Amino acid sequence: MPMPPEPMRHFQLNGRDCAVPAADHALLLETLRETLGLTGTKQGCDGGECGACTVLIDGVARLACLTRTGECEGRTVETIEGQGVAGRLGRLQRAFHEKLGAQCGYCTPGMIMAAEGLLRRNRSPDEAAIRAALAGNLCRCTGYVKIIEAVLAAAADG
Amino acid sequence: MEPLAPFSVVAPTSLAAALAALAEPEARLVAGGTDLMVNLRHGIGAPRTLVDARGVAELRGIAAQGGGLAIGAAVTLAELAEDARVGGRWPALAEAARLVAAPAHRAAATVGGNLCLDTRCTFYNRSAWWRAANGFCLKHRGSVCHVAPTGNRCHAAFSGDLAAPLLAYGATVEIAGPAGARRQPLGALYREDGAAHLTLAAGEIVTSVQLPPQPLPARYAKARARQAIDFPLAGVAVALGMAAGKVAALRVALTGTNASPFLLAGVEALTGAVPDAAWREQLGKLVQKQVTPMRTTLLAAQYRRRAAAALAMRLAAGLAGEA
Numbered sequence: 001m002p003m004p005p006e007p008m009r010h011f012q013l014n015g016r017d018c019a020v021p022a023a024d025h026a027l028l029l030e031t032l033r034e035t036l037g038l039t040g041t042k043q044g045c046d047g048g049e050c051g052a053c054t055v056l057i058d059g060v061a062r063l064a065c066l067t068r069t070g071e072c073e074g075r076t077v078e079t080i081e082g083q084g085v086a087g088r089l090g091r092l093q094r095a096f097h098e099k100l101g102a103q104c105g106y107c108t109p110g111m112i113m114a115a116e117g118l119l120r121r122n123r124s125p126d127e128a129a130i131r132a133a134l135a136g137n138l139c140r141c142t143g144y145v146k147i148i149e150a151v152l153a154a155a156a157d158g
Numbered sequence: 159m160e161p162l163a164p165f166s167v168v169a170p171t172s173l174a175a176a177l178a179a180l181a182e183p184e185a186r187l188v189a190g191g192t193d194l195m196v197n198l199r200h201g202i203g204a205p206r207t208l209v210d211a212r213g214v215a216e217l218r219g220i221a222a223q224g225g226g227l228a229i230g231a232a233v234t235l236a237e238l239a240e241d242a243r244v245g246g247r248w249p250a251l252a253e254a255a256r257l258v259a260a261p262a263h264r265a266a267a268t269v270g271g272n273l274c275l276d277t278r279c280t281f282y283n284r285s286a287w288w289r290a291a292n293g294f295c296l297k298h299r300g301s302v303c304h305v306a307p308t309g310n311r312c313h314a315a316f317s318g319d320l321a322a323p324l325l326a327y328g329a330t331v332e333i334a335g336p337a338g339a340r341r342q343p344l345g346a347l348y349r350e351d352g353a354a355h356l357t358l359a360a361g362e363i364v365t366s367v368q369l370p371p372q373p374l375p376a377r378y379a380k381a382r383a384r385q386a387i388d389f390p391l392a393g394v395a396v397a398l399g400m401a402a403g404k405v406a407a408l409r410v411a412l413t414g415t416n417a418s419p420f421l422l423a424g425v426e427a428l429t430g431a432v433p434d435a436a437w438r439e440q441l442g443k444l445v446q447k448q449v450t451p452m453r454t455t456l457l458a459a460q461y462r463r464r465a466a467a468a469l470a471m472r473l474a475a476g477l478a479g480e481a
Contacts (some may be wrong), residue, residue, distance in 0.1 A: 022167045023164065024164075024165060024208075025162050025163070025164050025165045025166075027162065027166075027195075036253055039381065046199060047196045047199065047200075048192055048195075048196055048259075048262075048263060049387055051260065051262065054262055060265045061261055061262045062262050063263070063266075064193075064264045065195075065265070066190075066191050066192055066195045066196065066266065067191070068191070068195075070167055071210075093416060111307020114261070114262065117261075132261070133261055133309065135261065135385075135386035135387070136259065136261060136262050136263065136386060137260075137261045138388055155314040
Protein backbone atom coordinates (compact mmCIF):
# COMPACT_ATOMS: atom_id res chain seq x y z
CA MET A 1 0.00 0.00 0.00
CA PRO A 2 1.56 3.35 -0.95
CA MET A 3 2.14 5.69 1.96
CA PRO A 4 0.15 8.92 1.82
CA PRO A 5 2.30 11.98 1.19
CA GLU A 6 3.64 13.59 4.33
CA PRO A 7 1.93 16.88 5.18
CA MET A 8 3.98 20.06 5.10
CA ARG A 9 4.82 21.68 8.44
CA HIS A 10 5.48 25.38 8.67
CA PHE A 11 7.49 27.04 11.39
CA GLN A 12 10.23 29.59 11.91
CA LEU A 13 13.55 27.78 12.07
CA ASN A 14 16.49 29.82 13.33
CA GLY A 15 14.78 32.99 12.24
CA ARG A 16 13.72 31.85 8.76
CA ASP A 17 10.46 30.49 7.44
CA CYS A 18 10.68 26.75 7.05
CA ALA A 19 8.35 24.34 5.27
CA VAL A 20 9.19 20.69 5.69
CA PRO A 21 7.30 17.44 5.06
CA ALA A 22 6.80 15.36 8.18
CA ALA A 23 4.35 12.60 9.07
CA ASP A 24 2.23 12.95 12.21
CA HIS A 25 4.48 10.50 14.02
CA ALA A 26 7.73 12.19 12.92
CA LEU A 27 9.80 13.50 15.79
CA LEU A 28 11.42 16.93 15.63
CA LEU A 29 14.82 15.32 16.16
CA GLU A 30 14.35 13.16 13.04
CA THR A 31 13.09 16.08 10.97
CA LEU A 32 15.95 18.35 12.02
CA ARG A 33 18.69 15.81 11.52
CA GLU A 34 17.47 13.63 8.70
CA THR A 35 15.15 15.78 6.60
CA LEU A 36 16.70 19.21 7.12
CA GLY A 37 20.29 18.02 7.58
CA LEU A 38 20.76 20.05 10.76
CA THR A 39 22.89 17.53 12.62
CA GLY A 40 24.04 19.98 15.27
CA THR A 41 21.16 18.82 17.46
CA LYS A 42 22.46 15.56 18.87
CA GLN A 43 20.69 12.26 19.27
CA GLY A 44 21.57 10.87 22.68
CA CYS A 45 19.31 8.64 24.74
CA ASP A 46 16.14 8.94 22.61
CA GLY A 47 14.15 8.89 25.82
CA GLY A 48 14.28 12.35 27.39
CA GLU A 49 17.02 11.44 29.83
CA CYS A 50 20.14 13.21 28.56
CA GLY A 51 19.28 16.63 27.10
CA ALA A 52 21.58 16.26 24.07
CA CYS A 53 18.69 17.11 21.73
CA THR A 54 17.63 20.29 23.58
CA VAL A 55 16.27 22.99 21.25
CA LEU A 56 14.19 26.10 21.89
CA ILE A 57 10.53 26.13 20.92
CA ASP A 58 9.00 29.59 21.27
CA GLY A 59 12.13 30.45 23.24
CA VAL A 60 11.71 27.66 25.81
CA ALA A 61 14.05 24.66 26.11
CA ARG A 62 12.40 21.47 24.88
CA LEU A 63 13.56 17.97 24.00
CA ALA A 64 13.47 17.26 20.27
CA CYS A 65 13.40 13.49 20.88
CA LEU A 66 10.02 13.72 22.62
CA THR A 67 8.48 16.45 20.47
CA ARG A 68 6.50 15.67 17.36
CA THR A 69 7.35 17.86 14.38
CA GLY A 70 3.65 18.58 13.99
CA GLU A 71 3.64 20.26 17.40
CA CYS A 72 5.89 22.99 16.00
CA GLU A 73 3.34 24.24 13.45
CA GLY A 74 3.31 28.04 13.50
CA ARG A 75 5.92 28.26 16.24
CA THR A 76 9.58 29.24 16.39
CA VAL A 77 12.24 26.56 16.61
CA GLU A 78 15.87 27.36 17.37
CA THR A 79 18.79 24.97 17.18
CA ILE A 80 22.54 25.24 17.71
CA GLU A 81 22.88 26.19 14.04
CA GLY A 82 21.12 29.47 14.84
CA GLN A 83 23.68 30.48 17.46
CA GLY A 84 26.40 31.76 15.17
CA VAL A 85 25.83 35.13 13.52
CA ALA A 86 27.34 35.73 10.06
CA GLY A 87 29.97 33.06 10.55
CA ARG A 88 30.94 34.32 14.00
CA LEU A 89 30.39 32.35 17.19
CA GLY A 90 27.49 33.34 19.43
CA ARG A 91 28.29 34.51 22.96
CA LEU A 92 27.61 31.08 24.50
CA GLN A 93 29.61 29.28 21.81
CA ARG A 94 32.52 31.67 22.36
CA ALA A 95 32.33 31.26 26.14
CA PHE A 96 32.19 27.45 25.92
CA HIS A 97 35.26 27.61 23.66
CA GLU A 98 37.24 30.02 25.81
CA LYS A 99 36.34 28.49 29.18
CA LEU A 100 36.84 24.90 27.94
CA GLY A 101 33.16 24.12 28.49
CA ALA A 102 33.27 21.52 25.72
CA GLN A 103 35.41 18.40 25.73
CA CYS A 104 34.06 15.60 23.55
CA GLY A 105 31.37 18.09 22.51
CA TYR A 106 28.42 15.74 22.25
CA CYS A 107 26.38 17.39 24.99
CA THR A 108 27.47 20.91 23.99
CA PRO A 109 24.69 21.85 21.54
CA GLY A 110 22.07 20.81 24.08
CA MET A 111 23.91 22.56 26.90
CA ILE A 112 24.16 25.76 24.89
CA MET A 113 20.50 25.70 23.90
CA ALA A 114 19.39 25.05 27.50
CA ALA A 115 21.66 27.90 28.61
CA GLU A 116 20.29 30.13 25.85
CA GLY A 117 16.78 29.45 27.13
CA LEU A 118 17.91 30.49 30.61
CA LEU A 119 19.63 33.70 29.46
CA ARG A 120 16.49 34.74 27.57
CA ARG A 121 14.51 34.95 30.80
CA ASN A 122 17.33 35.72 33.23
CA ARG A 123 20.13 37.89 31.86
CA SER A 124 22.40 37.51 34.87
CA PRO A 125 21.76 34.09 36.43
CA ASP A 126 23.71 32.96 39.48
CA GLU A 127 25.31 29.56 39.73
CA ALA A 128 22.21 28.01 41.33
CA ALA A 129 19.98 29.21 38.50
CA ILE A 130 22.43 27.83 35.93
CA ARG A 131 22.60 24.47 37.68
CA ALA A 132 18.80 24.32 37.80
CA ALA A 133 18.44 25.23 34.11
CA LEU A 134 21.02 22.65 33.02
CA ALA A 135 19.80 19.92 35.38
CA GLY A 136 18.44 17.88 32.47
CA ASN A 137 21.64 17.98 30.41
CA LEU A 138 24.15 15.24 31.05
CA CYS A 139 27.86 15.69 30.45
CA ARG A 140 30.26 12.79 30.99
CA CYS A 141 33.49 14.74 30.38
CA THR A 142 33.70 18.11 32.05
CA GLY A 143 32.36 17.56 35.54
CA TYR A 144 30.12 20.58 34.78
CA VAL A 145 32.36 23.18 36.46
CA LYS A 146 33.70 24.55 33.18
CA ILE A 147 30.22 24.53 31.68
CA ILE A 148 28.87 26.67 34.52
CA GLU A 149 31.86 29.02 34.21
CA ALA A 150 31.14 29.30 30.49
CA VAL A 151 27.49 30.25 31.04
CA LEU A 152 28.50 32.80 33.70
CA ALA A 153 31.03 34.26 31.25
CA ALA A 154 28.47 34.41 28.45
CA ALA A 155 26.01 36.20 30.74
CA ALA A 156 28.70 38.72 31.73
CA ASP A 157 29.41 39.19 28.02
CA GLY A 158 25.84 40.55 27.64
CA MET B 159 16.74 5.87 16.03
CA GLU B 160 14.22 3.26 17.14
CA PRO B 161 11.35 3.36 14.69
CA LEU B 162 8.12 4.81 15.93
CA ALA B 163 5.12 2.90 14.63
CA PRO B 164 3.05 5.27 12.48
CA PHE B 165 0.08 7.02 14.03
CA SER B 166 -2.02 10.00 13.11
CA VAL B 167 -2.67 12.97 15.38
CA VAL B 168 -5.87 14.88 15.94
CA ALA B 169 -5.94 18.14 17.88
CA PRO B 170 -9.46 18.84 19.14
CA THR B 171 -10.25 22.21 20.68
CA SER B 172 -13.25 21.14 22.77
CA LEU B 173 -13.77 18.42 25.36
CA ALA B 174 -16.69 16.98 23.38
CA ALA B 175 -14.50 16.63 20.29
CA ALA B 176 -11.70 15.09 22.34
CA LEU B 177 -14.04 12.50 23.86
CA ALA B 178 -15.44 11.69 20.42
CA ALA B 179 -11.92 11.20 19.07
CA LEU B 180 -11.02 8.96 22.02
CA ALA B 181 -14.07 6.79 21.33
CA GLU B 182 -12.42 5.65 18.09
CA PRO B 183 -10.57 2.33 18.28
CA GLU B 184 -6.92 2.43 19.32
CA ALA B 185 -6.95 6.13 20.17
CA ARG B 186 -4.75 7.41 22.99
CA LEU B 187 -4.69 10.75 24.74
CA VAL B 188 -1.38 12.60 24.68
CA ALA B 189 -0.34 15.93 26.15
CA GLY B 190 3.34 16.68 26.80
CA GLY B 191 4.34 13.21 25.66
CA THR B 192 7.21 12.95 28.13
CA ASP B 193 5.92 9.57 29.34
CA LEU B 194 3.92 8.25 26.39
CA MET B 195 6.40 9.04 23.60
CA VAL B 196 9.18 7.19 25.43
CA ASN B 197 6.96 4.14 25.86
CA LEU B 198 5.87 4.26 22.21
CA ARG B 199 9.51 4.35 21.17
CA HIS B 200 10.01 1.26 23.29
CA GLY B 201 7.25 -0.49 21.40
CA ILE B 202 4.84 -0.32 24.33
CA GLY B 203 1.47 0.28 22.72
CA ALA B 204 0.89 1.16 19.08
CA PRO B 205 -2.06 3.55 18.95
CA ARG B 206 -3.59 4.33 15.59
CA THR B 207 -4.44 7.87 16.66
CA LEU B 208 -3.06 10.25 19.26
CA VAL B 209 -5.53 12.81 20.58
CA ASP B 210 -3.62 15.93 21.58
CA ALA B 211 -5.15 17.29 24.80
CA ARG B 212 -3.33 20.60 24.88
CA GLY B 213 -5.65 22.54 22.62
CA VAL B 214 -8.78 21.52 24.54
CA ALA B 215 -10.13 24.70 26.11
CA GLU B 216 -11.81 22.92 29.06
CA LEU B 217 -8.51 21.36 30.14
CA ARG B 218 -6.55 24.59 30.36
CA GLY B 219 -5.86 27.07 33.11
CA ILE B 220 -5.88 27.36 36.87
CA ALA B 221 -8.98 29.00 38.35
CA ALA B 222 -10.15 29.96 41.82
CA GLN B 223 -13.04 27.73 42.88
CA GLY B 224 -14.94 28.07 46.15
CA GLY B 225 -11.90 29.21 48.11
CA GLY B 226 -9.80 26.47 46.55
CA LEU B 227 -8.35 25.99 43.09
CA ALA B 228 -9.34 24.03 40.00
CA ILE B 229 -6.33 23.01 37.93
CA GLY B 230 -6.88 21.93 34.32
CA ALA B 231 -5.38 18.62 33.29
CA ALA B 232 -3.44 20.25 30.45
CA VAL B 233 -1.71 22.79 32.71
CA THR B 234 2.01 22.17 32.40
CA LEU B 235 4.19 21.36 35.38
CA ALA B 236 6.15 24.55 34.66
CA GLU B 237 2.93 26.59 34.84
CA LEU B 238 1.92 24.82 38.05
CA ALA B 239 5.33 25.37 39.67
CA GLU B 240 5.26 29.08 38.82
CA ASP B 241 1.66 29.81 39.84
CA ALA B 242 1.74 32.26 42.77
CA ARG B 243 -1.52 30.92 44.28
CA VAL B 244 -0.25 27.35 44.26
CA GLY B 245 3.14 28.32 45.65
CA GLY B 246 1.58 30.51 48.34
CA ARG B 247 -1.11 28.21 49.74
CA TRP B 248 -0.27 24.72 48.46
CA PRO B 249 3.55 24.82 48.57
CA ALA B 250 3.94 21.03 48.64
CA LEU B 251 2.29 20.83 45.22
CA ALA B 252 4.53 23.54 43.76
CA GLU B 253 7.52 21.76 45.27
CA ALA B 254 6.51 18.42 43.75
CA ALA B 255 6.06 20.07 40.33
CA ARG B 256 9.49 21.71 40.58
CA LEU B 257 11.10 18.37 41.46
CA VAL B 258 9.82 16.51 38.39
CA ALA B 259 12.53 15.60 35.86
CA ALA B 260 14.19 18.73 34.38
CA PRO B 261 13.05 22.10 32.93
CA ALA B 262 12.58 20.87 29.35
CA HIS B 263 10.29 18.10 30.61
CA ARG B 264 8.31 20.42 32.86
CA ALA B 265 7.71 22.81 29.97
CA ALA B 266 5.89 20.00 28.16
CA ALA B 267 4.56 17.62 30.83
CA THR B 268 1.08 18.20 32.24
CA VAL B 269 -0.84 17.73 35.47
CA GLY B 270 -3.12 15.13 33.87
CA GLY B 271 -0.17 13.29 32.41
CA ASN B 272 1.60 13.19 35.75
CA LEU B 273 -1.52 11.87 37.51
CA CYS B 274 -2.02 9.22 34.80
CA LEU B 275 1.66 8.36 34.44
CA ASP B 276 2.28 4.76 33.49
CA THR B 277 3.78 2.61 36.25
CA ARG B 278 7.49 1.91 36.05
CA CYS B 279 9.79 -1.06 36.50
CA THR B 280 13.36 -1.88 35.61
CA PHE B 281 12.05 -4.81 33.55
CA TYR B 282 9.47 -2.66 31.74
CA ASN B 283 11.09 0.69 30.89
CA ARG B 284 13.42 -0.89 28.39
CA SER B 285 13.75 -1.08 24.65
CA ALA B 286 11.61 -3.59 22.75
CA TRP B 287 14.59 -5.83 21.96
CA TRP B 288 15.73 -5.85 25.59
CA ARG B 289 12.29 -6.92 26.76
CA ALA B 290 11.95 -9.44 23.94
CA ALA B 291 15.25 -11.02 24.95
CA ASN B 292 13.88 -11.35 28.47
CA GLY B 293 10.58 -12.92 27.37
CA PHE B 294 8.74 -9.63 28.00
CA CYS B 295 6.94 -9.31 31.35
CA LEU B 296 3.55 -9.60 32.97
CA LYS B 297 2.77 -5.91 32.43
CA HIS B 298 3.17 -6.09 28.67
CA ARG B 299 3.12 -9.06 26.30
CA GLY B 300 4.64 -11.54 28.78
CA SER B 301 3.30 -13.92 31.39
CA VAL B 302 5.89 -13.65 34.17
CA CYS B 303 6.68 -10.80 36.54
CA HIS B 304 10.48 -10.83 36.72
CA VAL B 305 10.34 -8.97 40.03
CA ALA B 306 8.27 -11.68 41.71
CA PRO B 307 8.23 -14.66 39.31
CA THR B 308 6.19 -16.91 41.56
CA GLY B 309 3.32 -14.45 41.84
CA ASN B 310 0.74 -13.52 39.26
CA ARG B 311 0.58 -9.77 39.64
CA CYS B 312 2.57 -6.82 38.37
CA HIS B 313 4.59 -4.83 40.88
CA ALA B 314 5.57 -1.86 38.70
CA ALA B 315 5.61 1.29 40.82
CA PHE B 316 3.58 4.43 40.29
CA SER B 317 6.08 7.27 40.14
CA GLY B 318 4.10 10.46 39.56
CA ASP B 319 5.09 13.14 42.04
CA LEU B 320 1.98 15.33 42.07
CA ALA B 321 -0.33 12.61 43.40
CA ALA B 322 1.35 12.61 46.82
CA PRO B 323 0.81 16.28 47.72
CA LEU B 324 -2.62 16.25 46.07
CA LEU B 325 -3.68 13.29 48.24
CA ALA B 326 -2.28 15.01 51.32
CA TYR B 327 -4.28 18.15 50.47
CA GLY B 328 -7.46 16.09 49.99
CA ALA B 329 -7.80 16.87 46.28
CA THR B 330 -10.57 15.55 44.05
CA VAL B 331 -10.41 14.85 40.32
CA GLU B 332 -13.02 15.46 37.69
CA ILE B 333 -13.35 12.78 35.05
CA ALA B 334 -15.19 13.03 31.75
CA GLY B 335 -16.14 10.21 29.44
CA PRO B 336 -18.84 8.73 27.28
CA ALA B 337 -21.10 8.37 30.35
CA GLY B 338 -20.73 12.01 31.39
CA ALA B 339 -18.68 13.76 34.02
CA ARG B 340 -18.08 12.85 37.65
CA ARG B 341 -15.98 14.03 40.53
CA GLN B 342 -14.24 11.70 42.98
CA PRO B 343 -11.47 11.72 45.56
CA LEU B 344 -8.08 11.46 43.84
CA GLY B 345 -7.34 8.18 45.62
CA ALA B 346 -10.21 6.51 43.76
CA LEU B 347 -8.38 7.11 40.47
CA TYR B 348 -5.93 4.36 41.41
CA ARG B 349 -5.84 0.69 42.24
CA GLU B 350 -2.94 -1.38 43.60
CA ASP B 351 -2.15 -3.23 40.37
CA GLY B 352 0.95 -2.27 38.41
CA ALA B 353 -0.51 -3.54 35.14
CA ALA B 354 -3.83 -1.66 35.49
CA HIS B 355 -3.28 1.04 38.09
CA LEU B 356 -5.85 3.54 36.76
CA THR B 357 -9.57 3.05 37.36
CA LEU B 358 -10.53 5.11 34.29
CA ALA B 359 -12.99 3.34 32.01
CA ALA B 360 -12.44 3.18 28.25
CA GLY B 361 -12.71 6.64 26.72
CA GLU B 362 -12.53 8.44 30.07
CA ILE B 363 -10.03 11.18 30.83
CA VAL B 364 -9.08 13.28 33.84
CA THR B 365 -10.16 16.85 33.06
CA SER B 366 -9.18 18.74 36.20
CA VAL B 367 -8.07 18.45 39.80
CA GLN B 368 -9.64 20.43 42.62
CA LEU B 369 -7.77 21.67 45.68
CA PRO B 370 -10.06 22.28 48.65
CA PRO B 371 -9.70 25.53 50.64
CA GLN B 372 -7.88 25.92 53.94
CA PRO B 373 -5.00 23.54 53.31
CA LEU B 374 -2.94 22.22 56.20
CA PRO B 375 0.71 23.26 56.18
CA ALA B 376 2.39 20.65 53.97
CA ARG B 377 5.69 19.72 52.33
CA TYR B 378 6.86 17.22 49.71
CA ALA B 379 10.22 15.48 49.40
CA LYS B 380 11.57 12.58 47.42
CA ALA B 381 14.55 10.30 47.27
CA ARG B 382 16.12 9.54 43.92
CA ALA B 383 19.44 8.37 42.53
CA ARG B 384 20.30 11.71 40.90
CA GLN B 385 18.80 15.01 42.02
CA ALA B 386 17.49 15.71 38.51
CA ILE B 387 15.68 13.80 35.77
CA ASP B 388 15.19 10.62 37.81
CA PHE B 389 11.84 9.33 38.96
CA PRO B 390 11.33 9.03 42.72
CA LEU B 391 12.53 5.94 44.56
CA ALA B 392 10.15 7.18 47.23
CA GLY B 393 8.13 10.39 47.36
CA VAL B 394 6.41 11.62 50.51
CA ALA B 395 3.98 14.44 51.21
CA VAL B 396 3.15 15.32 54.80
CA ALA B 397 0.37 17.72 55.83
CA LEU B 398 0.44 18.51 59.51
CA GLY B 399 -1.55 20.93 61.65
CA MET B 400 -0.54 21.78 65.23
CA ALA B 401 -2.67 23.08 68.11
CA ALA B 402 -1.35 23.81 71.62
CA GLY B 403 1.89 21.94 70.99
CA LYS B 404 0.15 18.79 69.81
CA VAL B 405 -0.57 17.32 66.40
CA ALA B 406 -4.14 18.33 65.57
CA ALA B 407 -4.30 16.94 62.02
CA LEU B 408 -2.04 14.70 60.00
CA ARG B 409 -2.15 13.36 56.46
CA VAL B 410 0.72 11.49 54.87
CA ALA B 411 0.75 10.40 51.22
CA LEU B 412 3.31 8.29 49.40
CA THR B 413 4.33 7.72 45.82
CA GLY B 414 7.07 5.78 44.03
CA THR B 415 6.90 2.82 46.40
CA ASN B 416 3.70 0.98 45.46
CA ALA B 417 1.69 0.36 42.29
CA SER B 418 -0.48 3.31 43.27
CA PRO B 419 0.00 6.47 45.31
CA PHE B 420 -1.81 6.23 48.63
CA LEU B 421 -2.73 7.96 51.85
CA LEU B 422 -1.10 6.43 54.90
CA ALA B 423 -3.74 4.65 56.99
CA GLY B 424 -3.86 4.77 60.77
CA VAL B 425 -2.55 8.30 61.24
CA GLU B 426 -5.45 9.03 63.63
CA ALA B 427 -3.44 7.22 66.31
CA LEU B 428 -0.75 9.86 65.90
CA THR B 429 -2.97 12.90 66.40
CA GLY B 430 -3.45 14.54 69.78
CA ALA B 431 0.15 13.78 70.68
CA VAL B 432 3.32 15.84 71.04
CA PRO B 433 5.46 15.17 67.94
CA ASP B 434 8.60 14.18 69.82
CA ALA B 435 11.24 11.65 68.79
CA ALA B 436 9.11 8.67 69.90
CA TRP B 437 6.16 10.03 67.90
CA ARG B 438 8.34 10.34 64.82
CA GLU B 439 9.55 6.76 65.27
CA GLN B 440 5.91 5.63 65.33
CA LEU B 441 5.25 7.55 62.13
CA GLY B 442 8.30 5.98 60.51
CA LYS B 443 7.13 2.49 61.50
CA LEU B 444 3.67 3.14 60.09
CA VAL B 445 5.23 4.18 56.77
CA GLN B 446 7.55 1.15 56.71
CA LYS B 447 4.57 -1.16 57.24
CA GLN B 448 2.47 0.22 54.40
CA VAL B 449 4.98 0.88 51.63
CA THR B 450 5.62 -2.22 49.53
CA PRO B 451 8.58 -1.41 47.30
CA MET B 452 9.74 -4.32 45.18
CA ARG B 453 12.90 -4.76 43.11
CA THR B 454 11.51 -2.50 40.37
CA THR B 455 14.47 -0.11 40.53
CA LEU B 456 18.20 -0.71 40.65
CA LEU B 457 18.15 0.12 44.35
CA ALA B 458 17.19 -2.38 47.00
CA ALA B 459 13.56 -2.39 48.08
CA GLN B 460 14.62 -2.09 51.72
CA TYR B 461 16.46 1.15 50.94
CA ARG B 462 13.30 2.65 49.45
CA ARG B 463 11.24 1.52 52.44
CA ARG B 464 13.61 3.18 54.86
CA ALA B 465 14.00 6.27 52.70
CA ALA B 466 10.21 6.73 52.63
CA ALA B 467 10.06 6.50 56.42
CA ALA B 468 13.01 8.85 56.89
CA LEU B 469 11.49 11.46 54.56
CA ALA B 470 8.12 11.29 56.36
CA MET B 471 9.81 11.71 59.75
CA ARG B 472 11.96 14.59 58.50
CA LEU B 473 9.04 16.43 56.88
CA ALA B 474 6.84 15.97 59.97
CA ALA B 475 9.60 17.26 62.25
CA GLY B 476 10.03 20.32 60.05
CA LEU B 477 6.32 21.09 59.92
CA ALA B 478 5.90 20.59 63.69
CA GLY B 479 8.85 22.88 64.31
CA GLU B 480 7.46 25.64 62.10
CA ALA B 481 4.04 25.64 63.76
